[in-house]
Amino acid sequence: MVLPIQDLNVASIVRIPSPKEIKARRPLTAAAEKTVIEGREAVKAVLEGRDSRFLVVIGPCSIHDPESAFDYARRLRAVQEATKDVFVILMRVYFEKPRTTIGWKGLINDPHLNGTYDMEAGLVLGREILLKITEMGIPTASEFLDPIVPQYTSDIVSWAAIGARTTESQTHREMASGLSMPIGFKNGTDGSLQVAMDAMQSARHPHSFLGIDQDGCTAVVSAKGNPWGHIILRGGHKRTNFDPESIADAATRLRAAKLPPGLMVDCSHANSEKKFERQETVWNSLIDQKLSAELKGSPDLIGAMVESNINEGNQPFPNPAGLKPGVSITDACIGWAMTEKILLEGAERLRAAKLAAA
Template sequence: MNSSVSALPLSTLDSANEALTLRLPSSLQLKQQLPLSHSLHQQVTAHRQAVRAILDGEDPRLLVIVGPCSIHDPQSAIEYASKLARLAEDVSSEMLLVMRAYVEKPRTTIGWKGLAYDPHLDGTDDMAAGLTLSRELMLEMIRLGLPVATELLQPMAANYFDDLLSWVAIGARTTESQIHREMASGLNMPVGFKNGTDGGAAVAVDAMRSAAHPHRHFGVDSQGHPAIVQTAGNADTHIVLRGGHQGPNYDATSVANISAELSRLKIPSRIMVDCSHANSGKDPLRQPAVFNDVLEQRLRGNHSLIGMMLESHLFEGCQPLSSSLRYGVSITDGCLGFDATERLLTDAARRVAQAER
């Protein structure tokens, strides 16, 4: 993974505010340098359809988005993906595992913004190298047989990865954004909108309704030129419950209330639960308890619950960004270790299989 498309030399200096501008390669250039082969394209298409089938109730399996809170180290990311690919095969009859490959991170104020922004972890923000490395990693995960998921935070970055993704998240901070709703309406894969940081589901419900409709909006074409983008609308959306300032919202009462609201608005009741964030009180070791509670609701017959999300890395916990990092440990939110993740998902698959007999 040593190929690179470099940023072009400094192009403008805005004397009014001293803003420096470096020109990035276009998404078309990067896709041509790191292409998705025909066979892998077919694989991605099949994975997208598998996710849609779960959303539509045609496939009874659980959809589980699982992987690091964020990817910062290529070696540990591929080691994790290799382990996950083997686990995905073991539980494939009961659940569809999708690799969480998050290369952008929203920040409340400041901080490391993700691999696509700062791949060297040193504040140099070599985004050209970050985009290249992010695409290389996603391609390698697909070669391992995994569906790939990410959160699309910066719409201009989406074009660099959109052909590789089987599922996309729109985060709690951006679900209310018109720009992200317009972007989602043109994506050719299922999209999960998270509830707002306050815990309210209304903004996510509104986002689903907006994304289902066609839009014309300002955007960038594959060659990097400003463009009018016309979208067809995306019906393959769902809500992701991640809790809020008032606490969790994965309990049966909260799920029933949100399901009823979706039904009232004639929106398909498709609910995923994020087992991290406010639902776990930001304690990664509480994720299994949340997961098992949601699984029990599903086993009792609540099929509006289509899946869960887990933050998981090779080893549990998190660490601050420094010059001496522990291998396989998150530098953003705390994660469940892989061994505990494997036990959790293997046991869940066993319980699902028993319930189906």
């Protein structure tokens, strides 16, 4: 009797359509393409210092309800239009959630919120959501966790993040080197800046690695390297790093490593000590610092990330039948009233400073 020696812990393997097939079902429209390109170019201009506007990546911690996502996008579109002279706003449209141990892994992994893991449906739904939001004129921002997913969705994303848990991963550094949009690398969960700097340096160089092509076949991907990387400061265990001293230190270290010093700050996670309402405090500190930086001509602080939803807080999951609309099922978020307040007040302060300096 010959004993099996492979797939011993695999329950099933289910094929799904190729990226080309999924894209054919939900093709990129002319309106969406225009938004994607303009969003990417605006972010690049900020990173290069050609655009002095403040980059804002804002929206739900994760997307689980398409209608709530569209409701949020419509609200954000109005604020985007009202603040476009001082902000470059992108909406967080996150479909993948890294888990410290276990938990819901995001809409692509489990779109029905019931543990059926219908990932084909998740990929199609993800494209639908991205398309509708970009067709509204709002560039999208997302985190890429699974290295296969970008082949299905990255053509509708203007900015992407590599998370704190995956910044140290060679696979994600290789993936980032081939992505077509600017990439933010978060510092490690322990607060370490070096892993993010190493990731940024690595992704700027060419890599060859295993991946899939548009037909879904395993292939060797040879990437040119992505020059549009930057650091996201998100704090770490028992410490924040959004204060002026931390930002100045990070910029100094980036310059010493001959890397672009532009820094985004995550107002959530360790910087808010995982208390969603403290994001307002972090945001206000960043606006203060941006105003000070404008006077000194320093471009180092380029943007902020905020976790925001229609209603504040979060709700227990799994409980799909009883979920309240517009409330996060992952990290707690500030609500729309606070979101609108900080964006409009921040814009007014930046606008007034520019007028005073003119």
